[in-house]
Amino acid sequence: MVTEDDVREIALRLPETSEKTMYGTPAFYVRNKWFARVREEGDVLVLPVAGEEEKAELIAAEPGAFFTTPHYDGHAIVLVRFGAVDAREMGELLTDAWLLRAPKRLAAAFEDRTG
Template structure:
């Protein structure tokens, strides 16, 4: 089960990542663009995904892990339940979100595709 401390450590380990508040909760940014935010409830992580289709596929495939709210309807943003993923899976999700928001040259510097 991933924790808020896991999320913070994994996110801040990514290149040029910083933490600041968004809507009163911790959020993680790469060069000024957010890529993850802990929801007010503290047990959900807000992450951008590549498309609304990807969002719907994640929710349909793993509804115990991924969810959404009406607030995010029409947006390529998914909510991840902390208790449904381990730290390794959370790291992959954070890295994917980071790659979506980071500048291309920075992504290329990370390597491995």
């Protein structure tokens, strides 16, 4: 099971990432743009995704792991249950969210290094 500490460790490994508080909970930023936030429950992560279609696909494929609330209707943001994904999948999710929010040159340099 992934914990908040695991999320923190994975997120902070990404280039130019910092941790700040958003709505009273830990959130992760790349050059002042958020890409992940721990929800108030403490075991759910808020992540941007590429579009509402991707959000719907994730929820349909793994409803035990991914979900949404009415607050996020109309937004390309998905909620992820920590206990329903492993560290590898969480790393992929965080990296994808980071790539969405990172400046283009930083994202391109990262992708060049990691293949």
